[in-house]
Amino acid sequence: MLDLTESLIAETSSSAGIGVGLYDDYGPAQRLYSSCGYELDGTGAWAGEHNVRGGEAITADDDLVVYLLKPLH
Numbered sequence: 487m488l489d490l491t492e493s494l495i496a497e498t499s500s501s502a503g504i505g506v507g508l509y510d511d512y513g514p515a516q517r518l519y520s521s522c523g524y525e526l527d528g529t530g531a532w533a534g535e536h537n538v539r540g541g542e543a544i545t546a547d548d549d550l551v552v553y554l555l556k557p558l559h
Contacts, residue, residue, distance in 0.1 A: 505554075506519060527554060530552070
């Protein structure tokens, strides 16, 4: 399914992106995307639409994510 999605994205973009949660329930998804060539986009953690800043107290829920990118050749 991921291969099909990436091929559709490649029709209009040179890269694919996805957000993945940070707590332990998301471990399998983190490993999957990493093994498929996705890398951190470098923007740090996000809580919803809010970029998390150092020292900020946040809740580790489903809205706490990092974004990953994969170049599509």
